[in-house]
Amino acid sequence: MNKINDDNRVKAVALAHGAFGTLNGKTANGVILYEEEGRYNVLAIIDRAKAGEDAGEVLGIGTRGIPIVESFEKALKLKPEALILGVAPPGGKLPDEWRENIKSAIKNGMDIINGLHQFLNDDPEFAELAKEYGVRLVDNRRPPENLVLANGECRSWKVPVVAVLSTDAACGKHVSIMEFMRSAKKAGYNPGFVATGQSAMLLQNDAEAVVDAIPIDFAAGEVERLTKQSIEKGRQIIFVEGQGSLSHPAYGPDSMAVLYGCWPAATIL
Amino acid sequence: MNKINDDNRVKAVALAHGAFGTLNGKTANGVILYEEEGRYNVLAIIDRAKAGEDAGEVLGIGTRGIPIVESFEKALKLKPEALILGVAPPGGKLPDEWRENIKSAIKNGMDIINGLHQFLNDDPEFAELAKEYGVRLVDNRRPPENLVLANGECRSWKVPVVAVLSTDAACGKHVSIMEFMRSAKKAGYNPGFVATGQSAMLLQNDAEAVVDAIPIDFAAGEVERLTKQSIEKGRQIIFVEGQGSLSHPAYGPDSMAVLYGCWPAATIL
Numbered sequence: 260m261n262k263i264n265d266d267n268r269v270k271a272v273a274l275a276h277g278a279f280g281t282l283n284g285k286t287a288n289g290v291i292l293y294e295e296e297g298r299y300n301v302l303a304i305i306d307r308a309k310a311g312e313d314a315g316e317v318l319g320i321g322t323r324g325i326p327i328v329e330s331f332e333k334a335l336k337l338k339p340e341a342l343i344l345g346v347a348p349p350g351g352k353l354p355d356e357w358r359e360n361i362k363s364a365i366k367n368g369m370d371i372i373n374g375l376h377q378f379l380n381d382d383p384e385f386a387e388l389a390k391e392y393g394v395r396l397v398d399n400r401r402p403p404e405n406l407v408l409a410n411g412e413c414r415s416w417k418v419p420v421v422a423v424l425s426t427d428a429a430c431g432k433h434v435s436i437m438e439f440m441r442s443a444k445k446a447g448y449n450p451g452f453v454a455t456g457q458s459a460m461l462l463q464n465d466a467e468a469v470v471d472a473i474p475i476d477f478a479a480g481e482v483e484r485l486t487k488q489s490i491e492k493g494r495q496i497i498f499v500e501g502q503g504s505l506s507h508p509a510y511g512p513d514s515m516a517v518l519y520g521c522w523p524a525a526t527i528l
Numbered sequence: 529m530n531k532i533n534d535d536n537r538v539k540a541v542a543l544a545h546g547a548f549g550t551l552n553g554k555t556a557n558g559v560i561l562y563e564e565e566g567r568y569n570v571l572a573i574i575d576r577a578k579a580g581e582d583a584g585e586v587l588g589i590g591t592r593g594i595p596i597v598e599s600f601e602k603a604l605k606l607k608p609e610a611l612i613l614g615v616a617p618p619g620g621k622l623p624d625e626w627r628e629n630i631k632s633a634i635k636n637g638m639d640i641i642n643g644l645h646q647f648l649n650d651d652p653e654f655a656e657l658a659k660e661y662g663v664r665l666v667d668n669r670r671p672p673e674n675l676v677l678a679n680g681e682c683r684s685w686k687v688p689v690v691a692v693l694s695t696d697a698a699c700g701k702h703v704s705i706m707e708f709m710r711s712a713k714k715a716g717y718n719p720g721f722v723a724t725g726q727s728a729m730l731l732q733n734d735a736e737a738v739v740d741a742i743p744i745d746f747a748a749g750e751v752e753r754l755t756k757q758s759i760e761k762g763r764q765i766i767f768v769e770g771q772g773s774l775s776h777p778a779y780g781p782d783s784m785a786v787l788y789g790c791w792p793a794a795t796i797l
Contacts, residue, residue, distance in 0.1 A: 402743075411777030474671075474740070509679070511788040
């Protein structure tokens with residue numbers, strides 16, 4: 260089954276050299292594992308290490324008809340509308356090849372959906388090119404503006420909120436939530452999903468922002484604001500994605516900010 | 529006793545209109561209450577509401593020989609070297625009078641020690657004037673650069689660390705610590721003090737940074753880095769200033785970041 264023209268979602272390809280199907284590839288893995296619930300209709304994964312294989316097969320979920328191709332140029336032939344950058348480059352810095360791919364994508368009228376720590380809008384070359392070609396550079400890790408302080412209203416919400424905290428970074432928070440969402444729907448509930456990290460922002464959700472880059476005074480407030488948006492959609496149960504983990508020396512406060520901001524009825528570690 | 533020329537510290541005056549001796553004036557109150565432990569030799573408080581009184585008398589600690597004067601111009605006659613902005617202006621925005629005072633201070637060769645949310649270095653008029661007159665604009669609330677992630681080494685430190693968390697904002701954290709420091713010294717200990725907020729940054733301490741504006745991923749790391757600096761001074765007991773409070777809906781994560789970053793042997797609420 261080829262997904263092209265199956266739906267009205269933006270057609271995207273994801274750059275994931277050397278990472279697809281590995282722990283480092285969690286963002287690229289997620290858009291395939293939950294392609295049905297994704298915000299993007301994923302046409303192909305770009306990873307020369309696994310070129311020629313089917314993306315679903317690599318992840319053990321059966322053939323999905325989504326090819327893994329060796330290069331951006333190959334992916335371009337599928338006429339994608341967006342390029343997803345979901346996998347951190349080795350060493351952190353954008354390799355020259357990636358920069359060329361991004362520029363080529365912009366020149367082909369594609370939006371760039373960027374989950375990396377580097378902001379493309381802050382790169383003059385990308386910013387000018389995007390302006391020239393009228394495409395969007397979406398820096399998902401950019402902290403939201405107009406931050407507000409939590410006022411503690413979350414403590415009196417009636418809708419059950421479940422914080423999915425997990426016990427470490429990159430150990431399955433957003434994957435777990437997608438399974439909970441499927442189960443809740445199957446059981447006849449109307450569940451909501453609040454995304455707090457860049458991987459989950461590529462999936463359909465009620466509200467989203469990257470929490471880990473927010474000044475600490477405002478982190479709980481942002482979680483409260485997002486969760487309230489989900490409540491206002493009339494959900495019967497809401498899953499809030501945690502960040503870091505309670506036991507992590509550096510990211511423990513991130514987990515705590517999620518707890519302070521959604522004051523859950525239950526947590527899942 | 530007039531403090532002029534008593535010591536080698538920078539001679540400063542503090543702007544505190546309408547706030548000195550009140551809860552809103554905590555920063556200005558602190559530099560008088562603990563003037564002996566202060567980083568600045570405070571020559572006068574500027575507060576027209578209490579002009580003519582002695583600063584120590586207003587705070588109930590007896591005559592200190594530090595006058596409260598009605599205007600910046602009056603304070604200028606004492607030949608101060610720095611102007612402390614420690615009290616938030618009503619409504620948050622700098623009133624015209626304060627702007628004029630700051631400009632006059634700069635033109636008189638004074639450094640500006642700024643604990644407000646507004647950064648003076650980001651104000652082109654102040655920044656240019658400071659450059660012209662060769663004075664420093666010290667924005668104490670500016671988050672430090674070169675932030676690091678906590679690595680959890682605090683969990684194996686041998687020196688007893690005491691986190692002074694308190695039960696609300698503005699209820700006496702840095703005042704309590706100054707009393708603990710005095711008591712510890714009197715009992716023969718060599719105590720250390722880690723400042724995490726702008727009020728405490730006006731007092732002598734082992735290490736300091738405003739924690740509440742740091743992106744949450746790095747907040748615990750900054751506390752760990754600061755506390756380590758105090759340990760490296762060979763202290764026998766270290767008091768770490770908390771931020772917010774554990775029960776505060778918005779500032780709870782700030783308190784948690786202090787706990788994660790210094791992993792205390794004891795906490796004081």
